[in-house]
Amino acid sequence: MFAVEMNNVSVYIGDRQILKEVTLRIPYNTVFVIMGPSGSGKTTLLRVINRLIDLVEGARVEGFVKVLNFDALRSDPYELRKYIGMVFQVPNPFPHLTIYENVAVAAKINGVAKSKRELDEVVKWALEKTMLWDEVKDRLYDHPHQLSGGQRQRLCLARALAMKPRLLLLDEPTANIDPVNARKLEEAIVSLKDEVTVVMVTHYPHQAARVADYVAVLYDGRVVEQGPAQQLFLRPSTEIAQKLLRGEI
Amino acid sequence: MYSWRKLREKLFTCLIIALSVLAIAPVLHIILTVFANGFAVIAKAGTSFFTDLPPTPLSKEVGGIAPSIAGTLLMTAISLPIAVTLGLFAAILTAELPSNPLSLAVDAIAKSLASIPTIAVSMIVYTLVVVPMKSFSALAGAVALAVIALPYTYTYFSTALRSVPSVYREAAFAIAMSRWGAVVRVLIPVARKALTTGVLMTVARVMGETAALLFTAGRFRTGVSFSPTAPADAIPLLIFDYILSPYAVWHQVAWGATALLLLAYLMVFLATKLIVKEVRL
Numbered sequence: 001m002f003a004v005e006m007n008n009v010s011v012y013i014g015d016r017q018i019l020k021e022v023t024l025r026i027p028y029n030t031v032f033v034i035m036g037p038s039g040s041g042k043t044t045l046l047r048v049i050n051r052l053i054d055l056v057e058g059a060r061v062e063g064f065v066k067v068l069n070f071d072a073l074r075s076d077p078y079e080l081r082k083y084i085g086m087v088f089q090v091p092n093p094f095p096h097l098t099i100y101e102n103v104a105v106a107a108k109i110n111g112v113a114k115s116k117r118e119l120d121e122v123v124k125w126a127l128e129k130t131m132l133w134d135e136v137k138d139r140l141y142d143h144p145h146q147l148s149g150g151q152r153q154r155l156c157l158a159r160a161l162a163m164k165p166r167l168l169l170l171d172e173p174t175a176n177i178d179p180v181n182a183r184k185l186e187e188a189i190v191s192l193k194d195e196v197t198v199v200m201v202t203h204y205p206h207q208a209a210r211v212a213d214y215v216a217v218l219y220d221g222r223v224v225e226q227g228p229a230q231q232l233f234l235r236p237s238t239e240i241a242q243k244l245l246r247g248e249i
Numbered sequence: 250m251y252s253w254r255k256l257r258e259k260l261f262t263c264l265i266i267a268l269s270v271l272a273i274a275p276v277l278h279i280i281l282t283v284f285a286n287g288f289a290v291i292a293k294a295g296t297s298f299f300t301d302l303p304p305t306p307l308s309k310e311v312g313g314i315a316p317s318i319a320g321t322l323l324m325t326a327i328s329l330p331i332a333v334t335l336g337l338f339a340a341i342l343t344a345e346l347p348s349n350p351l352s353l354a355v356d357a358i359a360k361s362l363a364s365i366p367t368i369a370v371s372m373i374v375y376t377l378v379v380v381p382m383k384s385f386s387a388l389a390g391a392v393a394l395a396v397i398a399l400p401y402t403y404t405y406f407s408t409a410l411r412s413v414p415s416v417y418r419e420a421a422f423a424i425a426m427s428r429w430g431a432v433v434r435v436l437i438p439v440a441r442k443a444l445t446t447g448v449l450m451t452v453a454r455v456m457g458e459t460a461a462l463l464f465t466a467g468r469f470r471t472g473v474s475f476s477p478t479a480p481a482d483a484i485p486l487l488i489f490d491y492i493l494s495p496y497a498v499w500h501q502v503a504w505g506a507t508a509l510l511l512l513a514y515l516m517v518f519l520a521t522k523l524i525v526k527e528v529r530l
Binding site: 050052055057078081082084085086088090092093094095096105106109110143145156159160163 | 347348414416417418419420421422423424425426427430434435438439441528529530
């Protein structure tokens with residue numbers, strides 16, 4: 001059983017083909033890392049999973065995508081997204097909401113918490129999971145612009161977790177934050193895999209080595225190699241994967 | 250080398266200040282002239298300027314502009330919700346579904362509405378509303394004002410919604426918000442300052458509009474009416490008529506009315522500045 005199955009998935013934006021017949025299997029309750037150089041289609045691949053690709057003008061997806069037993073390309077995207085959290089490359093907490101509200105809104109919309117007490121518990125749980133609770137517990141009603149970049153990114157992770165998702169998509173979540181916050185985020189990600197399947201895009205081989213159970217290497221829209229992380233890091237079978245691990249591409 | 254750079258910096262700063270003063274000076278001159286002349290009239294008339302009827306041409310008393318104040322308030326109150334509601338929905342449609350044929354049509358119509366002369370709008374509303382009703386009315390005036398205000402609200406709101414960074418929209422969808430939910434819970438609150446400014450600019454546009462009311466409102470100055478179906482007056486209409494007249498007392502009333510209109514603008518601007526806080530991204 002897989003959380004995500006992709007068969008021959010191709011994505012076109014206008015005339016340009018971004019993903020080329022991608023086939024992937026992402027097992028449940030693992031951290032699955034997608035690596036690849038800039039422009040290889042990593043973000044597009046994530047956006048196919050939660051159908052955010054629909055927001056891209058002129059985008060067309062072909063193939064078969066099964067996500068948590070949903071036929072993802074033919075399901076109602078709003079229904080599908082209830083089970084999928086996402087953290088973006090740039091921290092994007094809602095600027096008009098307080099820290100508390102940013103987390104609570106995701107729980108409220110998805111019916112995770114009904115009473116105020118339940119909501120308080122979910123918010124605390126999500127902030128604890130992201131190691132943010134101790135830092136913000138006395139200023140839950142401040143706005144996110146008062147947080148550091150790394151704290152904002154962890155707030156976004158807390159917001160995604162408050163949905164109680166079964167699948168979590170992370171699009172280079174540490175790309176714009178400092179090493180200390182990046183490490184906290186990584187620890188949070190590893191601790192989550194008992195509860196949720198994590199699909200993470202990253203540029204950094206070292207980060208992938210620290211958190212990944214499985215890795216797929218994407219190059220020019222194609223999956224050139226995929227498998228257990230240890231195997232891929234110790235014995236990469238393709239030249240592209242070897243170059244990527246050496247930081248040459 | 251270094252001191253020349255500093256000197257250039259100073260020269261540039263001085264130039265910017267001088268140009269800014271030059272740009273602001275005419276506006277300040279207009280405001281001060283209007284206030285100096287207008288408040289002298291209002292002070293002379295006292296509270297009766299707000300409650301009395303306008304004077305007869307040869308009157309020694311300044312009288313008041315109560316019918317015009319009532320008409321302006323009434324027509325603004327009717328036209329603003331129409332223009333704001335339609336403008337907001339049109340802006341949401343075109344911001345959310347930019348390639349939809351309906352959005353393209355709405356955008357084209359809104360832009361072409363802006364280019365129709367306001368006097369032409371007044372004539373069109375005359376034939377569509379005044380003639381069937383067999384009377385000038387505040388309603389006809391308000392419809393004309395709403396038609397004129399609509400492209401403004403649409404443009405302001407559309408710009409405001411499009412200025413919200415797409416990352417917030419994506420974040421909203423990513424937590425399973427519906428399209429409508431994302432608009433109501435995220436886009437509108439994030440853009441609230443720009444949207445409120447749009448409403449404010451529309452109030453200013455509506456309150457100051459003259460030509461749209463020439464064939465619609467009816468210049469009713471012999472009593473105070475708050476009935477939408479009865480003829481009405483408006484402050485800019487009164488200013489337009491009185492300043493063109495040969496009577497000194499009407500000129501005085503026009504100055505007072507202009508000062509009042511300007512004061513109303515400034516107060517609304519100030520209130521918005523103080524009340525609505527910018528969302529810090």
